[in-house]
Amino acid sequence: MRNTKKLGQFGIFLLIILLSTYLPQTIGLYVTIILGLGADVYSLILTIGLVGSLLLLIWWLKKQKMLFIFEKKSWNWSFVFYLFATYVVYQILGNFWTRYAHLINHRNIHGEYFTVVLSNGQPTFLSTVLSFILTVVIGPILEETLDRGYFMNTFFPKSKYYLDVILSGLIFGLSHLILSHQDPISLLYYSLIGLFFALVYRSTDNLRLTILCHSFFNFLNYAKPIWIFVYNFIYYHFFR
Template sequence: MKRRTVQILLALLVIIYRKTWFWWIFNHFAGRLVPASREFFQILSFLEFSVTFLAILYLLVYEGGRILELKWKWRYPVYLLLAYGVNHISGIVFSFLTPATSNQMSLNELVEMTGRQELLYLLLITCLLGPITEELVYRGVLMNTFLKDSPWYGDVLLSACVFGYVHVSDGITPLAFFTYASGGAIVAFLYRKTHSLYYPILLHIMINILAFWELWVLLFSGS
């Protein structure tokens, strides 16, 4: 019982750190820097790595080395492609129903401030480090600690709700929340079906690369 209590407290600390203290520390060190500068992104990258390290350490302690193993069955890539397709279609639908969320507006502002030389830093954070960190926390830590393998998919629902909340907690609206929560549910369901973190991480990376595709083209166009 004591071990379980400690586990829950540590899981909550990791989740809360990613949502609140993470940004407090970032603002403290980056507040005096030029927004979207190289140093700005380097501090953000370091903090993302710190969350990744904490999440992996937590999972290794409470789930063992098997949590980081790549599980393979022929149907898993099919699940991945189906999840990507469903997310893409739902994204198109929601784009007509909801205005830009606070999270999206912040990203748009960051993109506008980012110069060509710093663009690679932005893309690596949003399309690689960010997805890895978020999947380790909101799928790995959260779903393996709370309602794990619930017969009524409570772990998927909880993960989706937390994921939706942390992305629209500023100026939250029902439609904005549901937009991110539905995406979180798709990724969480993929993790539930594969029991491997690599598939939701890959899905999240694919989703973000598509979202920033124009920036990738700009980066490598040479123009």
């Protein structure tokens, strides 16, 4: 009976992964193409789909009486250490990604559909803002709640052999290969990222901190472009 329950919980876990990865992008592209619209509409539909997936996950957690994972922890200075560790991991894995970039398959399985959408309308400021929100806010909340909060508290919790950490990291890596980057280098890269976040959660039992680390990691991808924009804005408006 217990095994049957665990199997059902794992089935729900896989279903939510599907609903939060493959379906939002696929449905968004199809609807946008049918309507003959461009990138902004696609970004909007994708955002709605991912927010819907997050709400579905929270509903499921409430039904399973697992909302305790969002419990607020008291502040301590170790949080700064974890954010610094996030930056270090970002730099190390960034160098790894750059070194083996020639071996990475950047092709998206919906590449042809993206071409059609872009031909109907190029991204504007709206797409840029939505992309930032998805990457830095919604994505980390959804992924950490699912892969760490739900998975690690449901399957092999506090495993002596760290099976919860290892499997959580591996599933995180595999989920990033559903639509693109289907190659060993990308699998290793994303799995190591997932492993790091799983270790943060395992050592702190603080989902909010883990989400913050994930958000910070993703934000670092935007840090340089934002700095260049701010620098140029200040320079051209105040020093020329």
